[in-house]
Amino acid sequence: MFAIAAIAILVSLSLALVRAVKGPTVFDRVLAGNSIGTLALLLLATVGFLTGRPEWLDVAITYGVLNLIGTIAILKFFRHGDLAYNAEDKS
Amino acid sequence: MELLVDLLSGALILAGSFFICVGMVGVVRMPDLFTRMHAASVTDTLGAGLLFSGFMLQAGFSLITLKLIFILGFLFFTGPVISHALSQAAHLAGIRPQLAEDRSKRLEPAGTEAGSGDRRGAD
Numbered sequence: 543m544f545a546i547a548a549i550a551i552l553v554s555l556s557l558a559l560v561r562a563v564k565g566p567t568v569f570d571r572v573l574a575g576n577s578i579g580t581l582a583l584l585l586l587a588t589v590g591f592l593t594g595r596p597e598w599l600d601v602a603i604t605y606g607v608l609n610l611i612g613t614i615a616i617l618k619f620f621r622h623g624d625l626a627y628n629a630e631d632k633s
Numbered sequence: 634m635e636l637l638v639d640l641l642s643g644a645l646i647l648a649g650s651f652f653i654c655v656g657m658v659g660v661v662r663m664p665d666l667f668t669r670m671h672a673a674s675v676t677d678t679l680g681a682g683l684l685f686s687g688f689m690l691q692a693g694f695s696l697i698t699l700k701l702i703f704i705l706g707f708l709f710f711t712g713p714v715i716s717h718a719l720s721q722a723a724h725l726a727g728i729r730p731q732l733a734e735d736r737s738k739r740l741e742p743a744g745t746e747a748g749s750g751d752r753r754g755a756d
Contacts, residue, residue, distance in 0.1 A: 543643045547684060550650035554657035554676065561660050561669070569666055569723040576715055577660060577673050580708070584653065584681055587704065591688055599700045606704055610711040617722045 544592040551585045572616055579609035642690035649684030656680055665731040666723055670716055677712040681705065 558581060562574035583605045590598030619625055652675055659672025685705045689698045 543646050547646050547650045550654050554653050557657040557661050567666065567728060569719060569726070569728065570669065572719060573670055573673055574660065577657065577676060580677055580681070583704070584684060587685070587688065591691065596697045599697065599704065603700065603704055606707050606711065610715065613715050614718055617718050621722055621725065
């Protein structure tokens with residue numbers, strides 16, 4: 543059962559990778575990257591149950607946090623060209 | 634009782650795998666950025682929710698279940714935040730949702746609409 547879930551997540555990862563390569567705009571690639579991060583989280587949890595080692599779930603929590611921070615950082619970078627951009631300084 | 638829990642968690646895990654695949658197929662096949670985000674949210678909420686519900690039934694009442702609930706709650710809170718940030722950034726960058734009238738204009742003979750040429754690459 544866990545193996546079927548892992549295979550389904552791997553297939554979904556390859557589909558997200560197709561969109562990341564094909565995506566016409568940068569936002570499609572950001573969306574694909576975010577989906578790849580979520581699928582990596584799910585794959586980590588599934589592999590943890592597949593191998594009978596639930597310690598993988600801690601790694602999955604870390605991936606969830608990094609996914610949020612990374613996506614917001616990429617969006618901010620492509621909006622302003624600067625991660626330290628402060629709107630109140632400019633206006 | 635054990636068999637019942639196993640069957641139920643197996644059904645939940647299979648349903649979650651199905652919805653994860655469906656969401657990613659939508660990401661590949663949808664015509665527009667905003668519809669793609671709609672498809673991707675299926676993976677984030679329904680797929681992950683069903684998958685982790687199946688895992689929780691397998692894990693029983695333990696610390697693993699608490700961690701799974703924590704990850705699930707985190708996904709439920711961060712998914713809308715990322716969706717909002719992404720759609721707002723795309724909107725500010727000038728990307729507009731593909732509407733039904735755009736699509737009907739595309740079917741008319743070439744040369745009637747000046748801006749119809751560059752929209753074709755968005756598929």
